[in-house]
Amino acid sequence: MTNWLPSIPEGHGPLYIRLADCIAEEIATGKLAAGAKLPPQRNLAYDLGVTVGTVGRAYAVVRQRGLVSGEVGRGTYVLGTHEGEALAEETKPAVNSLSNPGNGTGSAVPAEVSWVQGAMKTPKDIAFAGTRVSVPSPEAIRFDSTSAPEVGQARAIRELTAEITRDAPYDIASYTRSVPERWREAGRVWLSRGDWQPPEGSIVPTTGAQAAIMAIITATTAPGDQVAFEDLTYSSIARGSALTGRRPVQITSDEEGPLPDDLASVCAQRHPKILFVMPTMHNPTTRLMGVERRIELVEVARRHNLWIIEDEVYGSLRNTGLAPFAELAPERTFHVGSLSKAVTAGVRGGWVSSPVSHAQRIYTAHKMLTGGISFLLSELSARLVLSGTADTLRKGVLEEIAARHGLVQQLLDPFEHASAADAPFFWLKVPEPWLSGTFKAAAAAFNTLVDDEDEFKSGRSGRVYHRVRVGITNPLTREETAKGLEILRNLLEDSGAGYDSFE
CATH class of the missing domain: 3.40.640.10 (Type I PLP-dependent aspartate aminotransferase-like (Major domain))
Structure with missing residues (x-):
């Protein structure tokens, strides 16, 4: 295990983001080499004088950036670094880093770098972008969205669009x-x-x-x-x-x-x-x-x-x-x-x-x-x-929501939550020792995306709810919905994971 203690920089952003940025910087400069094992979350939290939840969220962020891997029982390890500068979401342009390939000053940004790569990571500036990953993995179970489920909209839209293109x-x-x-x-x-x-x-x-x-x-x-x-x-x-x-x-x-x-x-x-x-x-x-x-x-x-x-x-x-x-x-x-x-x-x-x-x-x-x-x-x-047609589709959507609500009642009934048969989401209370943010990070490690309570706060607040919002209409099928709910249930039942998910 690496004998390593980071120095978290001062700043106004969330502490776990600043810790994650510090870890990323240490990896980029080689102070944390590929294959190095990060300290257990409990140990690092004690050494830094922060909560275990803060360290857990920081580890989750660097894992989502592709810098480390974590497995239950084995720990968290540094992965190899990639050539080229990763995109970062900043509030102001870095004027000194601007380059002009045509005048021989500086170097051009690699052609393969795209803003989409940055959008697939947790935003650095949460006050600006919120807590959601803007462009999630296509394989993720999207419990962080509540768009209408598919109930045959495509056929109706195809027919009406054909009429419009003919008429206008x-x-x-x-x-x-x-x-x-x-x-x-x-x-x-x-x-x-x-x-x-x-x-x-x-x-x-x-x-x-x-x-x-x-x-x-x-x-x-x-x-x-x-x-x-x-x-x-x-x-x-x-x-x-x-x-x-x-x-x-x-x-x-x-x-x-x-x-x-x-x-x-x-x-x-x-x-x-x-x-x-x-x-x-x-x-x-x-x-x-x-x-x-x-x-x-x-x-x-x-x-x-x-x-x-x-x-x-x-x-x-x-x-x-x-x-x-x-x-x-x-x-x-x-x-x-x-x-x-x-x-x-x-x-x-x-x-x-x-x-x-x-x-x-x-x-x-x-x-x-x-x-x-x-x-x-x-x-x-x-x-x-x-x-x-919209009314007909709405009835189909409500039927699908009610069916998926039934899955919630079947799989998560022992756990406190606010839900309704007409609501495309439910408000789940996470049991101790889980925190809203660490539960979200743990679910993300299993490629299941939920929203923690911070996503819905209009500003700083002293109120803590220990809840996450789970949307049930975005998964393509009821089977995918049930799979995601089973992942959440397993996490809720494994209360110890709330303190240390990967050690």
Whole structure:
């Protein structure tokens, strides 16, 4: 075993990432030679004065970078290094390292190096990119995604696309310069909830829900403004807000959603301009917000002149009969939906029901951020909805979700988790001594990808949940889903692995 003790550099990033970078640097400089055995996680944690979980996550990161290998009972060993400089995700360009092969200064970047290689590793800048590997291995079991499962979408899409190419050859070849009435009607139909139907004049077609939400934030706020999120939320929006110069601020939540009193306090002290909520099916907890809580939040929003973004992407899978925020407060609510979870993610169909005063502004912001909507995809989304095909596919998706939910109950019933027969994910509590991050790393070692709780935090938080989110709809088959669930069950039952997975 190598007699080696790293010196973790000072910095602002997560400690385990800085330790992983230190290990990578030692390997690159030859201080850790190929074949060297790294210290056991418990020993190194003791020597460094950090938690075993920190060392475990660092070892998992360098393993995902292809620098070490780890096997239960044998330990973690350094692999041989590769020629050429590996890509690194940095926030600023390394000006001194820029080279110009034409003037004889510096050396050219090897032609075989691609950004995809870097995207297949854990991001260095988690505040920017989140905790997910951007381009995972094709062989991985993808429990870190919740796109609609395959239930025959391809045939319907093929037939409708053939009709569109026959009916509108000029529109496909050109830019989209108009918003046909049928696109707005499709949005009105898809976004309707219970007795509420959005006014047709409020509908803005978009390229999926995330682009819609970012368009809303940029159209209603200015750089420096604050955007209010629950402490657990769809953090891609929180990170996207920060990327555009807005500042995320956290609202404390309970089992129903944001606490009205805490929202009022934050509004009085921090003055956020907009609130983001997922009331019908909260991601990652699956919870449903009751009507009384919705009314209380609307009262706070009106008192403090707060816009509301109502994200109903998962809500399209759950029929509750509850009044949406857009019905309770139509003058300040942007109601967002898409086809991604209930029909098909690949078509990128989305719509916003906006306060009419801001509908054109949202359309313009969306065009500036995305380049505009695609005629082919927007027409296809509209035909899927108006033909009734989207509803048929949604029923098939819900049946498949229910079947996979049955597998969860069968294989993981002894372990605490929040789940529902209409939810494409569940919120799994990991037993002691597991930590959320070390469980994620251990699952990744078995090529099974889950999301730890940090992926859903809108910022630093003192609250610890010891949970991971497991999506069940992305695996191609129920058999693959069951295989992944069995891997998770084995890890949950092997409690000792939570402290030392590879020694």
